[in-house]
Amino acid sequence: MTILRSEVRQAQQLASELFARAGIVLTAGERENIEVAGFGLGNLQEQGLELITYVNTDRYCAKELVLFPRQTCPEHLHPPVNGEPGKMETFRCRWGSVFLYVEGEPTPNIQAAIPPGSKASYTVFNEIVLHPGEQYTIPPGVKHWFQGGPEGSIVSEFSSTSRDEFDIFTDPAIERMPVIIED
Amino acid sequence: MTILRSEVRQAQQLASELFARAGIVLTAGERENIEVAGFGLGNLQEQGLELITYVNTDRYCAKELVLFPRQTCPEHLHPPVNGEPGKMETFRCRWGSVFLYVEGEPTPNIQAAIPPGSKASYTVFNEIVLHPGEQYTIPPGVKHWFQGGPEGSIVSEFSSTSRDEFDIFTDPAIERMPVIIED
Numbered sequence: 001m002t003i004l005r006s007e008v009r010q011a012q013q014l015a016s017e018l019f020a021r022a023g024i025v026l027t028a029g030e031r032e033n034i035e036v037a038g039f040g041l042g043n044l045q046e047q048g049l050e051l052i053t054y055v056n057t058d059r060y061c062a063k064e065l066v067l068f069p070r071q072t073c074p075e076h077l078h079p080p081v082n083g084e085p086g087k088m089e090t091f092r093c094r095w096g097s098v099f100l101y102v103e104g105e106p107t108p109n110i111q112a113a114i115p116p117g118s119k120a121s122y123t124v125f126n127e128i129v130l131h132p133g134e135q136y137t138i139p140p141g142v143k144h145w146f147q148g149g150p151e152g153s154i155v156s157e158f159s160s161t162s163r164d165e166f167d168i169f170t171d172p173a174i175e176r177m178p179v180i181i182e183d
Numbered sequence: 184m185t186i187l188r189s190e191v192r193q194a195q196q197l198a199s200e201l202f203a204r205a206g207i208v209l210t211a212g213e214r215e216n217i218e219v220a221g222f223g224l225g226n227l228q229e230q231g232l233e234l235i236t237y238v239n240t241d242r243y244c245a246k247e248l249v250l251f252p253r254q255t256c257p258e259h260l261h262p263p264v265n266g267e268p269g270k271m272e273t274f275r276c277r278w279g280s281v282f283l284y285v286e287g288e289p290t291p292n293i294q295a296a297i298p299p300g301s302k303a304s305y306t307v308f309n310e311i312v313l314h315p316g317e318q319y320t321i322p323p324g325v326k327h328w329f330q331g332g333p334e335g336s337i338v339s340e341f342s343s344t345s346r347d348e349f350d351i352f353t354d355p356a357i358e359r360m361p362v363i364i365e366d
Binding site: 023026054059088090092094095134158159 | 205206208209213238245275318339342343
């Protein structure tokens, strides 16, 4: 499943507006290169993620994640790579709110709405709700997914080295690395 | 050289105001525990740093640094610890401006003012000026110091594991870990 360049541009524009609303300053180059991950599912507004990688070295990584209102980053985990433990990541909510789900005791009546048609690909339901200033660290190898609240969300991600291409998604239809069609 | 509790409280209050002005949201607990580093020099407004450590694991670290107007974090480097290379850090300016100095070709007519009485403890003058959205990565083992611009500065620091107690300062009078006197 591909994504159109026009769709990418539109998502970049919307993400830029949320960054501005949150008071997070980006360079012009960063704004033009916001990564738009549709996960090959063809429904970016429902299942997708927008992000900027500030730095990714062999020791640490820092990103800014954007979720549109009720947009969901699908369930996945970070496996060990080259003998190193999987990616460990700390999510710190900067703006809006985010519903985060990890392995553990399922929370009754979760606040997120599972994307229709993808119910089988969401299997962990221990809920953590993050508002601005709140944060949570996801240990390596733990399945997780997250959804923007009613206004959307901006989340700073501090982590060990990021190797997105190794992420393991519960939904076998997902392709992490996008194929963009110029339109 | 010690620092008074009242001085710490005052610096925490001023740092909180700068965070609010920058639109960076903290929890009440974080605001109350802002670290105030006077480096044992007894002139916090001239040589000092205020910081919050969001997370510091054995793999990565993230902090928010505050510099008051023209406040200077003294020259230091991060040595190897337990066979690991020294701390590597990325400074991203979020608000205000910061003058950063690292080893390399000295910049003529630098914009920072070296703290009077401490000239011998500042030896590297390759200048990098960061405005909001701009960032710079300091390699392990490289001497550096930095000063807030006329309004002060808030800087996100993304790094490998932080072990401040091993930092090597050029000024032999510096004590990184503060001794606070209750007054």
